[in-house]
Amino acid sequence: LKLNNSNLSKISERVLVPNYNRLDIKTGIVHVGIGGFHRAHQAYYTDLLLQNNKNKDWGICGVALLDFDTKIYNTLKEQDGLYTLIIKELDGTHTKQVIGSIVEYLFAPEDPVKVIEKMAHPDVKIITLTITEGGYNYNEATRGFDFGNTLIKHDLEFPNNPKTIYGYLTQALKLRKERGLKGCTIQSCDNIQENGHMIKNMLLSYVKKAQPSLTNWIIENVSFPNAMVDRITPATSSEDITSLKNTSGILDAWPVVCEPFKQWVIEDNFAQGRPDWGNVGAQFVTDVVPYEKMKLSLLNAGHSVIGILGALLGYQTIDQAVHNKNISTFLHLYMNVEVTPILGNLEGLDLDLYKKTLLERFGNKNIKDQIERICSESSAKFPIFILPTVKAQLKNNGSVDLAAFIVAAWAIYSLGKDENGVPLVIKDANKLLLDVKATAAVTNPEAFLELETIFGELKNSTKFKEAYIKAYNNITNNGVEQCLREINSNSL
Ligand code: NAD
Structure with missing residues (x-):
């Protein structure tokens, strides 16, 4: 019919x-x-x-x-x-x-x-x-x-x-x-x-x-x-x-x-x-800002985190990736350690419950949200979902190690292959530029941070840059899964 x-x-x-x-x-x-x-x-x-x-x-x-x-x-x-x-x-x-x-x-x-x-x-x-x-x-x-x-x-x-x-x-x-x-x-x-x-x-x-x-x-x-x-x-x-x-x-x-x-x-x-x-x-x-900030920096950023890490590990959908304990533990840490401190007053909202519900939502096996969709247009998403958290944490003198790890993973993802060498489909308005900088980053990781319209002033933060370079080299040498295991066990 x-x-x-x-x-x-x-x-x-x-x-x-x-x-x-x-x-x-x-x-x-x-x-x-x-x-x-x-x-x-x-x-x-x-x-x-x-x-x-x-x-x-x-x-x-x-x-x-x-x-x-x-x-x-x-x-x-x-x-x-x-x-x-x-x-x-x-x-x-x-x-x-x-x-x-x-x-x-x-x-x-x-x-x-x-x-x-x-x-x-x-x-x-x-x-x-x-x-x-x-x-x-x-x-x-x-x-x-x-x-x-x-x-x-x-x-x-x-x-x-x-x-x-x-x-x-x-x-x-x-x-x-x-x-x-x-x-x-x-x-x-x-x-x-x-x-x-x-x-x-x-x-x-x-x-x-x-x-x-x-x-x-x-x-x-x-x-x-x-x-x-x-x-x-x-x-x-x-x-x-x-x-x-x-x-x-x-x-x-x-x-x-x-x-x-x-x-x-x-x-x-x-x-x-x-x-x-x-x-x-x-x-x-009357004021949406605190709710937005919470959602963009937890849900949307969470999606990008699972998407980029999941893509490198060869997963196709968000639920598959979030059922990998190393990824979900990392996300949990990122939300608690780097995002929660920057959130404002959220009247009438139970933040712990919101974070818990988020992991359940990501894990919904029926949704089968494609990692390819989540990672598409990452060059427009990172500056909105993840980098504001980095900037706020730098201002508060807080940790940026986990966010820097995600950015490093994105730089490696932008090379267009997962860790098994399987090609990744990258849909991004800045694809050509990403390609150039990701390739240059193989020998000089810092090159990726030169994407001016994305990182702006961030490339000048020594703290962020050092954490990013460390993460980049670590992923290249040991692979995402091993790095996640280390980060998670050091932080728990
Ligand atoms: P979609 O691919 O199904 O649709 C995208 C729509 O955006 C298309 O109609 C396209 O014509 C239009 N569009 C794209 N670039 C445009 C441009 N430059 N000028 C005018 N129109 C343009 O994607 P979607 O799932 O509908 O998501 C669209 C947006 O909704 C997201 O980018 C996001 O900001 C917001 N959103 C999506 C979700 C989700 O889970 N899908 C959740 C919350 C918010």
Whole structure:
């Protein structure tokens, strides 16, 4: 049974489907980046609200911005925006549900004007984003907007035919201003610390150059709430698609799989109102920063730690790697010794329980989160997930040995082979540069720290550099597993 609107009533005999009339739902949110995470998280929360027969003004229009997104766009078009969410419970069972909150979908490369008009539509009050860490165009070395990006250069030259999020947002906000419309909320749902401030600062940098007269209007009329997002959502595998077909008879070209845990802590700062996501489990707070810091430096960093170490040891999935006692003990140590001291006040949160739950979540055998996915774009992830911890620990005169070990492992991983010589698939916007520096590091480990946009000033810290070089040589001489054994036994 093919998943689409006309088959919904038949599908309802097999799995939960939207109990609301999707034709009644008005689009109040434009979301850019309709990847797996958006569909497991925000679209799911929004669907829960619609199931409660609330918030009919908050349907989602999903925008695919990149040429690369043809497949997801065509899938959503074929399936009337519907998809199946498969929640992989800890006990091995699967909870399946058809999500209906994406009521419209647009493919930007096909019709940029349509996307700009949609973002400028008076009914649209919120523009949300999951454009990945790399999509923000932030340069760590200059701590500013990367005007060297060729697509940004293109958008500055051809503002009516943009290719980047900045080109689109600028044109849409310009239209809102010219038409005397209200501003809106631009809400990042990416894994970036103070993601609201990030998108605000990057957008304003771009606008000051592209449309200077729009700057003040944006400052006065657009809000950029920070938010912490969490739900492990691995890439969908062909087995997931086949299993859905075999167990429920549903033909869905791109279901989404995720863990049961979900968390969304949002700064309550919305220019034109918001859905009642608080009714379905989201938490609205005045300051998201401490929660974000906790999550990025424990969960996201934890993922990168297991991913990089696991990749070198030849594991394919996160759960396999975390069931290696040496890796999980190392991660436990890293979280307690180097991360916990830098965390702020987390009112209402049991940190020990959070860390314990994390290891259980990583170990969920049903999630099969691909190490390749977790390690992809590490050059954008390390500066956000791991290096802030290093900087804070250096400031506190705390230990950085464990983080330095992870960076050394990443340098060796960047050579593109695991410890058995099996090639690793490295997906990274900076792949070429990583390649050059990782190769130079074989004879001179320090060379890897010369990746300016990633490490910035850190290469000048003697304490960090020495710990990193020691770890690099140790891994090269003894292998990851032996090093982990030593570190763990020395620290326990
Ligand atoms: P995905 O690969 O399924 O989707 C990525 C989406 O980002 C695609 O729609 C793509 O078009 C878009 N994108 C990528 N680069 C872009 C750019 N430069 N401009 C505009 N759009 C761009 O990945 P996903 O699992 O959906 O994850 C996306 C992001 O969500 C992550 O990078 C992270 O910040 C956040 N997130 C993911 C998870 C997870 O477990 N998957 C958990 C929490 C947060």
